[in-house]
Amino acid sequence: MKRLFVKGNEAVAMAAVEAGCRYYFGYPITPQSDIPEYFSRVLPGLNGEFIQAESEIAAINMLLGASATGVRAMTSSSGPGISLKQEGISYMAGSELPGVIVNISRSGPGLGGIDPSQADYFQAVKGGGHGGYHIIVLAPASVQEMYDLTMLAFDLADIYRTPAMVLADSVVGQMKEPLVPNKRGDTKLPAMDWIVRGKGDGEQRVVKSLFLGDGELEAHNWKLHAKYQQMKERECRWEEFETADAELLVAAFGTTARIAKTSVVMAREAGLKVGLLRPITLFPFPEKAFADVTKKCKRVLDIELNTGQMVEDVRLSVARDATVDFYGRPPGTGSLPTPEELFEQIKKHY
């Protein structure tokens, strides 16, 4: 297949269109504005709808409404805008609505800056809104993965009737790389027997998250919980690199993993037995992969572009006698580590 040379943000939009998404609702925010710009050009010609909403809050609720009718739809934003969407994400999780949300995150807190950041990990994987829920979170590390994981996000959202998030940053969002624009697969999707469409001659359908009857909400939450367990069993994805004989395991995701991989190669060239485990799904977190690798490899160095978030999940996942150290820098201008910097850390912890 022909290779293209595109930005990560464009790859997200191209994948969404290939996945059948014809409805996009968003609001401008750096560094993701290429995504709404792409949809505003392309969707009108595909009989779709692009709305530049009055706010992130409105955008996520337009997504909620469109998803309730069974169409593939998405929104995208960055840190502060994702915070505003959390109310709607909680309602979508509670109402069991699919839908894709892309976070090309910024550094924070507050207005922060537009530098690459991994400080939205907690917000994404721990249920950023109220009420106790999870959404699927996918963390691409390349333009190709921006494309492939966006496509996957639509399938997983439909299969589990859940919001799914692609969590990236301005490095993968703004970087141009070769892309093979894969065709949509033939994933078997469950029947959409719950969507609203006008009752016709059938029974009334209601999409809601309010459950006031005795025991109803508890039962609903157990149902959601069972779904999250099922995701943990079936949907964990990760990349292992040089882990077979590793004596030090580097754990990192997204952009940081991309940099760390170069550092691991440098370490191998220097004769150090270092491997890399890169979670691709942040929720569900590949707990078993960490447990398996740390049966033999007892030292882990978790590296993030924040002051320590995913490291908590790594510590909960590794074998009991494994030790987990952390190296990270809070996001901000100039804080993106170089491969040499991470190589020094690897040597220090080896």
Add this chain to the structure above:
Amino acid sequence: MQQVFKRPASLKDVQTHFCPGCHHGTIHRLVAEAIDEFGVQKRTIGVASVGCSVFLYGYFDIDVVESPHGRAAAVATGVKRARPDSFVFTYQGDGDLAAIGTAEIIHAANRGENITVIFVNNTTYGMTGGQMAPTTLVGQKTSTSPFGRNQEKDGAPLRMAELLTQLEGVAFSARVAVNSPKNLMDAKRQIKKAFRYQVEGKGFSFIEALSACPTNWGMNPLAANERVGSEICAYFQPGVYKNRENL
């Protein structure tokens, strides 16, 4: 014998949770009658809001999406854009639409979304126990305005039916009251006009229905009904404020 009065097909045969003297049930009925008369029940998607209005799906026999507080107009936008052949209305209270949902209603209206908004104005937050709403009258005592609404500090009550007429996207805007047989008949006429705009694809239509909340007003149903006709209609004057195509 001929049956001359019956429950609209779009309403379920169930008891409501509404308090004695509450006008929600009356407004539900008028909306349901209009749905029946336009023959759109089978393709209607209602958007329920947060407040006493949330149980819409318990009383209407139509498909319904429940919206977060204030966001009904944005949810309805998503529904209608994805399913342009469906008949879409929101049903929202005054706290929902005129306070937390102000941005959503103004922008949906301004985009001229081809939906109908039923806005129930009873000058209070009913579900949460009678707090001050954006529509609470000056001097009106509520649980969060115990000394009466103070215009200097709380502002004056928002007149949404008039405010929305400023927006080019609004095709129809009317305020009705449901406190007397005459007003009920008129309310029904205006709701049908609003629906006609949507059915004919002619743009955003808005109905503000003045409504009694006896429980939170601390009144008996009759006194509350009278207050709608006197005090409330005096500030929120019923009328058709915009009728772009003169339907």
